[in-house]
Amino acid sequence: MNIMNQEQNNQGSSNAFNQNLNVSQSTFNSQQQVNTDYQQITNQMNMQQPTPQPMNSFESENSSQNFNSKPPKKRNLGLIVGIALVVIAVIIGIFVFANNRVSTSGLVGNKNKLNATILIGGLNGKLVKTTNGSDWEDIKLPSNDNISPSGLAINGIDYVNGEYILYTRVQGTNGGMNNNTVLYKSSDGLNWELLTFSDGSFPKNLRSIEYINNNYYFISQWGALVTRQIYYGQNLNTTTKLLENDDLFSVYDAYAVAYAYGNDKFIVHVERNKKNWESKDAKTKYFYISNDGNNFEKYETDIAIYEMGFGNNVFVGVDAFETYGIYTSSDGINWTKTYEFDDYASDYGIVYRDNVFYVWYNDTIYTSNDGSTWKEFYKNSIDKNIIDFDYKNGVYAYTSLYSERNPKNYENEYSFKAFVSTDGKEWIESTFNIEDFDSSTLYILD
Secondary structure: OOOOOOOOOHOOOOOOHOOOOEEEOOOOOOHHHHHHHHHHHHHHHHHHOOOOOOOOOOOOOOOOOOOOOOOOOOHHHHHHHHHHHHHHHHHHHHHHHHHOOOEEOOOOOOOOOOOOOOOOOOOOOOOOOOOOOOOOOOEOOOOOOOOHHEEEEEEEEEEEEOEEEEEEEOOOOOOOOOOOOEEEEEOOOOOEEEEOOOOOOOOOEEEEEEEEEOOOEEEEEEEOOOOOEEEEEEEOOOEEOOOOOOOOOOOOOOOEEEEEEOOOOOEEEEEEEEEOOOOOOHHHEEEEEEEOOOEEEEEEEEEOOOEEEOOOEEEEEEEEEOOOEEEEEEOOOOEEEEEOOOOOOOOOEEEEEEOOOEEEOOOEEEEOOOOOOEEEEEEOOOOOOEEEEEEEOOOOEEEEEEEEEOOOOOOOOEEEEEEEOOOOOOOEEEOOOOOOOOOOEEEEOO
């Protein structure tokens, strides 16, 4: 299970999902640029060669020099060494570009069709899709007398109980309906039906929906950016707050941070602020563990988990703010740190796809088969954070937010980008209008 976190960003950045597509593409050919530089080096070699001599490998076809009348000139050793270093640098550059290229012209070997459909949702009820990684189309969401998609922000998409559920929140105030939930459902992820409009009693600002043991579980974000509550119900219209009668949850400053389900165990990581949010020592941390999703046992811990997933019989958790690491556990009680990061992360997440864990942490994606041994899979070459990531059916996709300083007014200008790849090395880049996308939800259809 995956909860997509951007909780440590400010409220504006975390909740501003935009989407009015304005794709601009600019293709560059790295191989051609490298060949041009190499040709310039070759010309330089020809122009700066010493005067030809008998048995000398540096010969000039245009030389009319009499080799017997003048002594041979000494070679410029420094020039030769310099040229050699430049050639080596060019070769290295060719290798680097060949193994991590970004373009907008289409996927190498398959420019017309991916083996998957990618969806990105944002503000104003906008939902876009691509089947080739470069051409994006709008998907129109239905409306009624009370609901207009233009007033909705798309929070996420999940496949639960045999159908796709798209959950949105009401943008702005709208007569006090801010963050009220509006749900859509679909059998194919492309054609959507308006399912319900929340009157405020339904969990607000949903971040994830799961279906476990004949119950729906809804993760709702509220209050401070990282605070969540969990609700459950047998249908999509009636919900009950999980752990509502627990003594820990009876206070306002207790909240669920992460959860996962696996091996017939439902695990919820809970924190409660004692005094001060900024102090690590001011928090009490617990793992709540249940076999049925309703009756829980509580275990106090000193481990902070802000994102959790399950696969290959192990739970994997990410701590992005306190110890900066990846943890694994077989029972949800005892955790072992298996990877350590250098610093905190403002963007991070975890998914388990095709027997592989993928963890993105700031600008880098890490992979592991068992949760214990991790390796760097991909690093965003421009050092920009990875907001969201997914992988299915041989297709990788992630989104990122870029900023550049305008040299005329010295103000930062932002753009939203999506990247698609079939091998994790060569990527298609699409740029969207920042007014529509300063954050996103990304999903690859099953």
